[in-house]
Amino acid sequence: MASFSQFGNDLYTGKRSYDFVGKKYLWYAIAIVLIALALGITLLRGGFEFGIEFRGGSQFEISKTTNLDQTFAANAVTAEVPKANPRVTVIGGSSVRIQTDQLTNAQNDQVRDALAAAYEVTPKQVTASYIGATWGADITSTAIRGLITFLVLAAVVMAIYFRTWKMSLAAMIALLHDLIITAGVYGVLQFEVTPAAVIGFLTILGYSLYDTVVVFDKIRENTMEDGGETRRTFSESVNLAVNQTLVRSINTSVVALLPVGAILFIGAALLGAGTLRDISLALFIGMLVGTYSTIFIAAPLYAHLRSSEDAIQKQSKKLLQSRKSAAVTE
C-alpha cells in the first residue's frame, strides 16, 4: 500500500488537497436534497412501519399439541398473511405461541385455521387474542428525555472543550442530518422499525458525534496554532485539517464498517429479516453517513459559521491581498 501511504503524505503536507470547505454550497445542496428525499418519500409511503413491539398485535396460542416445531407456525402464518412478521415461542411443554402484527378479523380466522391445520389440532385448540406493545410509550418517552438531556449536555461539553459554541452547532446539525437520512432508509424501504433498529439508531448517534469530535480536534489544533500571522486563511486551515485526517477517516470507517457489513451480509443473506439485519442496516448506513457528514457538512459548516467573524474576515482579506500582490510582482 505504498501508494496509499503516499496519498496520506501528500494530504498531510498539502501537496494533494481536496477542497471540502470551498465547495460548501454543493455539499449543502446535496444534504438538503437527501433530507428532502428521506422525509418526502417516507411521508408519501405513509410513515414508518413500526413493529409489533411498538404497536402490539395479534397472538395465537396452540394448546395441547405434540408438535412443537417452530418453523411450522411461521410458515403457516406467512402463507396466509405474508407481512405478518411472526414470532414463535414454545410455552411450557405443550403450547406454541405465535405473535404477529395486528391482523384484521378475517385474517385472524384464516391464520387460526391455517395453524390448526399445520399442527393437526382442532381450531378450538387455537386461541386468539390481542397483545399490547412491549416497547411502550413509557420506554419511548424516557428514551427521548434521555436523548434531549444528552444532546444538551454534549453540546455544552463540546462548546467548553473546543472553546467555541460554533463547533457544537455544526456538530449537532451534522448529527441531525445523519439521523434523518438513516431513519429515511427505513421509511423509504418500508423496513419494519423494531427495537433492534432503534438501538442501532442510538449507536449511530454516538458514533456520528464521536467521529465529528475526532476531526474537530484536528481542526482546533490547526486553527489554533496558526496564530496571527499565518500563510493560510481560516477556511484553508480547516480544509487542511480535514485533509490531514482523511486517511484516518477512511481507515476508521472501513474498520468500523467491516464487522457491521459482515453482520448485515450474514443477517440479510442467510437469515432473512430479523434482529441482526435490522440493527446492522441502521448501523451500516448511519456509520457511512456519519463519516461523510463530518467531512462534507460539519467541517465546511464550521468554517462558514466562523467566516463572518471580524478577526477572521480581516485576516483572510489581508492574506488574499498579499497573495494577489505577490502574484502581480512575479
Add this chain to the structure above:
Amino acid sequence: MAARSTPVKKAWRSLTWLMVIIVGLIAINGGGALLAGWNWVPKLALDLIGGTQIILAPKLESGQSVSADQLNQAVSIIRQRIDAAGVSESEINTQGSSNVVVSLPGIPDQATIDRIESSAKLEFRAVIQTDAAAVSNVGETPSPSPSPGASDSPAPSTSPEPAPSISPSNASDPAWVTPALQKQFDDFNCADVEKANTNVAPADKPLITCEINGTLTDALPDYKYILGPVEVSGERIKDATNGLVANSQGVSTNQWGVNIVFDAEGAKQFGEVTTRLYGLTGARHQFAIVLDGQVISAPTTNAVITDGKPQITGSFTQETSKTLADQLKFGALPIGFLVQSKESITATLGTTQLLSGLLAGAIGLMLVIGYSLLQYRTLGLVTVASLVVAFSITYLIVTILSWREGYRLSLAGVAGLIVAIGITADSFIVYFERIRDELRDGRVLVSAVEAGWKRALRTIFASDAVNFLAAIVLFLLAVGNVRGFALTLGLTTIVDVLVVTMFTHPMMQLLANTEFFGGGHRFSGLDPKALGAVYRGRAQFRAPAASVGSGKAASASKEAARRQTIAERKAAELAAGKPGTSSQRSKGKDS
C-alpha cells in the same frame, strides 16, 4: 536506538497494572464460580435463551373493571420495578383487555414475583384503637427510631374508648368507631387479612386491619387495629431509599429501614398529622403505616415532623427493604395483580441467530485484522493484540455483570459489542496516524511515539467522553432495552480507554526501541521513507505543519494563546527545536 529508560519503565509499569486488572477480573470470576455457582459464560437474554412468562390478572371486585390507562400505567410501573433489580431486558406488555404479561429470562424466584405483583399502595392512617399490648413493638424496634420523633417505642395499652355518638371531627376521633365497627373489629381475625382484598376500605373511611408479626418475629402475636381515614397517601412520596437504621445517637444499628421523602404537599399533610397526634395519648398517639392493607408498623409520635422525611422500620431484611423502597419510589400499581400462570417459554430467536451473529463477528474480526495488516503492516499486529486484550476484558466484565448485577446479553447486545470493534480500533488508528504525522515532520520514532501520543490521547479522551456521556445519561434516564444498550456502550468505551492507555501505548513505547520498528523497517508500517520524511534534504527541514508559526504563536493573538494548553505549547516548542534530531533521522533512513 539507545533505550530511553523513562518511557520504557513507564511502559512496563502500565503493562503490569493491566495484568493486575485482568488477573483481578479473572479472580473475581473464578471466586464467583467456586463460591457462588457462577459460570464462565455470561447469561443470555430472553430473545436468545427464553425464560419464564408470567401472566398477571388484576384482582377485581365484582363489577369493577380495569381501564386501558390503568393497565398501561401498571405495565410502566412493573417495568421500572424490574429495571431497578438489574438490566435483564425483560418484556412487559398487556394481553387482551385486562392482563399483564411479564416475560423474564431464566426462572424467577418468589422474591422477584413479589416485587412484580404486589400493588405497594402505601397509606398513613392514625390509630384509633388497637389490641396491641404494652409489650407491642419492643421486639420489633429495639432502639428509638432516628427519624425525628417517629419511634416505635412501646405503645401504652388502652382500653377501647367508648364511641361517642357525634360525627368525628378529625381522623383520630374515636367517633369513627360506631358500634357496628366495634363489633366487626372484635370479630376480626388476623388470619383472614391475607385473604381479604387489599385496600378494602375507601380512603375516607376507617380501616380494620392487622399487623402480622407471625412469620418473622415469631415471639410476637398479630395486632388488630382500627385506623382512621387516610391522611397521607403513597402518591405524595417523592423518593424512597433503603438503609440501615441509625439510633438516636446517630450510631447505625444492624436493622434495615426505608427512608421516605415526601413532596411539599405530603410534608405539609404529614406535619399536620404529627402535630395533632403529638397532643394525644394512648393508642391515638400512634399512627400506622399501611401497605396493601396491612400495617407494617405503628410508631408513636414523639415529635412533630415537618421536614417530610419519615422512616419506616419493621422486620425488614436488606432485600425486602430495597424492594419496598423501589416499589414506593415508582408508585403503587393502580390495581393489585395475581399471578394467573407461570410457564417457561423458549427463545424467539434461538441459537441459530446467536451463532450467525458470532460467525458474523468472527468474519468481521478477520476482515479488520486483514485490513489492519494491509494498512499498517506489522504495526497492524499491535491493533490485533489490542483488540484481543479489549475483547478479553469486555468478556470478563460482561460475565461478572451478568452474574452479579443481572445483566443479560441479548442479540442486540452482541451486535453492539461487535460494533464496538470498530470504535475501539479507531483509537488505535487515530494514534498510529498521529505517530506517522510526527514521523513525517522528521522525528525519530521514540519521540514521535511520545509526541503523537500526547495529541492522540486528547482526541481519544474528547471523543470517548461524548460516548460515555451518552451511556451515563441514557442509563440513568431510560428504561427497558435502551438501558441495556447504554450499559454496553459505557462498558466498551471504558475498555477502549483502558486498553489504548494501558496496552497499545506501552506496546508502542517498547516497540519503538526495537531495531525493526525504530529502524523503520519496510514492513514495520513506520518506514520514514514511505512516509515522505526522506524527501527533504539533510539540511532543509520543512517546518512541520503542526508547528507552523509555533514561534509566532507566543506573540499571536490573545485568543490563540488562551486556547493553547501547556502540553501543546511544549509540544510545539519541541517540534520547533527539531534540527537536533537530524542525525538520528538520517541514521534511520540509512539502515
